[in-house]
Amino acid sequence: MIRKALWLSATSALLALLASGAHAQDRVVNVFNWSDYIDSSIIDDFTKETGIKVVYDTYDSNEILETKLLAGGSGYDVVVPTASPFLARQIQAGVYQKLDKSKLPNLSNMWGEVADRVAKFDPGNEYSVNYMWGTTGIGYNTKKVKEALGIDTIDSWDAVLKPENIAKLAGCGVYFLDSPTDIVPTALNYLGLKPDSTSPDDIAKATDLLLSIRPSIRKFHSSDYINALANGDICVAVGFSGDLFQARDRATEANKGVEIAYAIPKEGAEMWFDQMAIPADAPHVAEAHEFINYMMKPEVIAKSTNYVFYANGNKASQPLVSKEILDDPGVYPTDAVLAKLFTVGPYDPKTQRLVTRSWTKVITGQ
Amino acid sequence: MSNAVTAVSASPAANDGKSVPARLGEAFVGRLVIIIPYLWLLFFFLVPFIIVFKISLSQTAIAMPPYTPVLDFRDGISGFFAGFGELNFDNYAWLTQDALYVNAYVSSVIIAAISTLLTLLVGYPIAYGMARAPAAIRPTLLMLVILPFWTSFLIRVYAWIGILKPEGLLNQLLLSTGIISQPLIILNTYTAIFIGIVYSYLPFMVLPLYSALEKMDHSLIEAAKDLGCPPTSAFWKITFPLSLPGVIAGCLLVFIPAVGEFVIPDLLGGSQTLMIGKTLWNEFFANRDWPVSSAVAVILLLLLIVPIMLFQRAQARAQEQDR
Numbered sequence: 001m002i003r004k005a006l007w008l009s010a011t012s013a014l015l016a017l018l019a020s021g022a023h024a025q026d027r028v029v030n031v032f033n034w035s036d037y038i039d040s041s042i043i044d045d046f047t048k049e050t051g052i053k054v055v056y057d058t059y060d061s062n063e064i065l066e067t068k069l070l071a072g073g074s075g076y077d078v079v080v081p082t083a084s085p086f087l088a089r090q091i092q093a094g095v096y097q098k099l100d101k102s103k104l105p106n107l108s109n110m111w112g113e114v115a116d117r118v119a120k121f122d123p124g125n126e127y128s129v130n131y132m133w134g135t136t137g138i139g140y141n142t143k144k145v146k147e148a149l150g151i152d153t154i155d156s157w158d159a160v161l162k163p164e165n166i167a168k169l170a171g172c173g174v175y176f177l178d179s180p181t182d183i184v185p186t187a188l189n190y191l192g193l194k195p196d197s198t199s200p201d202d203i204a205k206a207t208d209l210l211l212s213i214r215p216s217i218r219k220f221h222s223s224d225y226i227n228a229l230a231n232g233d234i235c236v237a238v239g240f241s242g243d244l245f246q247a248r249d250r251a252t253e254a255n256k257g258v259e260i261a262y263a264i265p266k267e268g269a270e271m272w273f274d275q276m277a278i279p280a281d282a283p284h285v286a287e288a289h290e291f292i293n294y295m296m297k298p299e300v301i302a303k304s305t306n307y308v309f310y311a312n313g314n315k316a317s318q319p320l321v322s323k324e325i326l327d328d329p330g331v332y333p334t335d336a337v338l339a340k341l342f343t344v345g346p347y348d349p350k351t352q353r354l355v356t357r358s359w360t361k362v363i364t365g366q
Numbered sequence: 367m368s369n370a371v372t373a374v375s376a377s378p379a380a381n382d383g384k385s386v387p388a389r390l391g392e393a394f395v396g397r398l399v400i401i402i403p404y405l406w407l408l409f410f411f412l413v414p415f416i417i418v419f420k421i422s423l424s425q426t427a428i429a430m431p432p433y434t435p436v437l438d439f440r441d442g443i444s445g446f447f448a449g450f451g452e453l454n455f456d457n458y459a460w461l462t463q464d465a466l467y468v469n470a471y472v473s474s475v476i477i478a479a480i481s482t483l484l485t486l487l488v489g490y491p492i493a494y495g496m497a498r499a500p501a502a503i504r505p506t507l508l509m510l511v512i513l514p515f516w517t518s519f520l521i522r523v524y525a526w527i528g529i530l531k532p533e534g535l536l537n538q539l540l541l542s543t544g545i546i547s548q549p550l551i552i553l554n555t556y557t558a559i560f561i562g563i564v565y566s567y568l569p570f571m572v573l574p575l576y577s578a579l580e581k582m583d584h585s586l587i588e589a590a591k592d593l594g595c596p597p598t599s600a601f602w603k604i605t606f607p608l609s610l611p612g613v614i615a616g617c618l619l620v621f622i623p624a625v626g627e628f629v630i631p632d633l634l635g636g637s638q639t640l641m642i643g644k645t646l647w648n649e650f651f652a653n654r655d656w657p658v659s660s661a662v663a664v665i666l667l668l669l670l671i672v673p674i675m676l677f678q679r680a681q682a683r684a685q686e687q688d689r
Contacts, residue, residue: 061651063651063652064651066651066654067650067651067654069430070430070431070432070654071430071431072430072431089428092428093428093429093430093432094429094430095430173532178637180652217637218554218636219554219636219637220637221637231533232533233531233532233533349426349428349653349655352653352654353653353655356648356652356653357464357466359652360466360645360648363637363638364637364638364639364640365638366465366466366469366470366640
């Protein structure tokens with residue numbers, strides 16, 4: 001976390017420096033996006049085409065982004081929060097400005113299916129445009145899972161949410177996301193309850209389920225699992241699809257015989273969306289719109305998808321996405337699986353506190 | 367005694383022939399030098415503390431910033447004071463209602479205390495060896511203690527993951543030499559946290575110990591030997607009591623940051639590790655409850671002020687002994 005804090009202070013200092021150093025006639029856009037989330041040639045191409053200089057900063061958690069935005073005066077023009085619960089809550093808090101859709105002609109390229117789902121968090125898609133989306137599923141080391149469970153592929157949450165199954169995996173190591181807003185809905189969905197339930201009884205049931213598998217989980221962490229899985233230190237991680245694809249690629253590059261696969265379990269999984277939005281106090285609003293419009297060009301966003309291995313919300317880009325990615329059901333799920341994916345809205349403060357408190361009980365036993 | 371010293375030193379100054387304005391000017395410069403650290407404390411400690419304390423008396427809200435009331439002068443002076451009525455101590459009451467916070471404070475203090483003791487056990491022999499080394503190589507030894515600071519703290523803590531993990535360097539070494547047949551699980555346990563803290567804070571323990579031990583007059587030990595005192599009891603009767611100010615300074619320099627430590631338990635510890643730094647992080651980032659997290663921070667500060675005051679008292683006593 002210190003690393004994040006240091007990055008943050010360093011990048012914001014740099015930003016201030018660059019922003020003040022730029023001449024009045026230079027056009028600048030300050031973009032704040034997730035780390036490892038873009039093919040950097042896209043940024044160069046944008047500057048070449050429009051003459052707008054991009055100051056590109058990264059973060060690796062929604063919480064860090066949210067804290068900066070809530071404090072105000074962040075100086076960023078384009079940010080990429082996750083739709084739920086972050087973007088939805090931030091819209092309520094008055095963090096963003098409405099998009100000027102007349103400046104975003106490329107909106108016609110977007111994918112209705114994704115925009116409709118996002119509308120649950122951003123009614124009428126007034127504040128944001130989809131960048132990438134994915135799922136929260138299971139990444140695993142195929143060889144070690146076969147040794148432990150005797151199965152070739154994981155296709156169900158049974159593998160990690162049934163105490164007797166996960167106990168067999170405990171020896172080779174299981175990590176879970178340290179994120180109650182992802183794991184609690186997943187547990188609720190597995191129990192056949194509503195994933196977005198706010199009933200204390202339902203949350204208690206999910207907590208009990210998680211407590212029953214707790215002894216077999218080695219660590220709860222939201223980023224460590226990429227390296228741990230790729231290095232073969234652990235055999236299963238419940239995490240974000242794109243991170244797990246990164247682990248798969250790193251393992252392939254290292255060529256040490258570690259093979260990683262990703263599964264969207266058949267019971268369904270949480271679907272998340274990272275959305276481009278413009279803060280209310282953004283200093284370069286016109287440039288921000290140009291940047292977002294540029295990112296909606298089919299060839300640009302396809303290039304980004306080919307680099308990061310996430311699905312994007314741009315229908316027109318699909319013919320340009322590499323076949324290997326488009327045909328991977330872990331990235332672009334089939335319609336049947338897509339129907340099973342669920343989303344969860346932001347919790348009210350009382351439920352949020354209950355969920356965080358239950359989560360602390362799960363991970364620390366207190 | 368100290369009064370006598372000032373009186374003696376003051377009297378020649380009164381007769382050194384300097385004019386009254388010159389002496390007043392010197393006094394002013396003297397005051398100014400003292401004021402600077404006070405200003406520093408005022409702006410970089412007291413003012414931020416008051417802001418945090420004020421937030422701890424507020425309530426959360428879905429807004430920018432995420433709490434209410436926001437005291438500002440947008441509605442003039444009266445608007446500023448109007449918010450005062452909404453401030454209250456509810457968040458502090460909340461901290462006592464859930465055992466989580468007390469447990470987190472207690473567990474942080476215990477982890478910090480054990481780590482401090484371990485650091486002292488490791489650091490004392492190192493400092494002792496350095497202080498007894500030939501004078502010519504002491505600067506080199508000192509340099510070696512400080513050298514790790516050239517590398518980022520974070521990278522050094524990350525390096526321990528590579529050493530301690532099940533397939534890490536330590537286990538590979540122990541397995542290949544046949545000392546163990548199963549890899550030791552150290553990473554993500556309390557042991558790893560202790561290793562991390564002892565390693566990271568060792569210089570903060572060694573340096574004050576070294577400066578205390580180096581000042582010590584070695585002829586005292588020789589005298590004790592001459593009088594037939596065995597080395598162990600000479601150590602406990604002479605060396606250790608004389609190094610006590612160094613021990614106290616070193617222990618506080620390790621203990622205080624270790625209580626609020628976040629990076630080491632996050633990277634090396636397991637999820638079950640309950641420490642106040644993590645609890646604070648959760649309140650601030652996961653619950654977005656700035657008021658409760660501010661209350662946690664204020665209590666943590668109070669918790670740390672007690673050892674600092676004890677340290678100051680010990681230092682004052684040591685200075686008196688020196689005179």
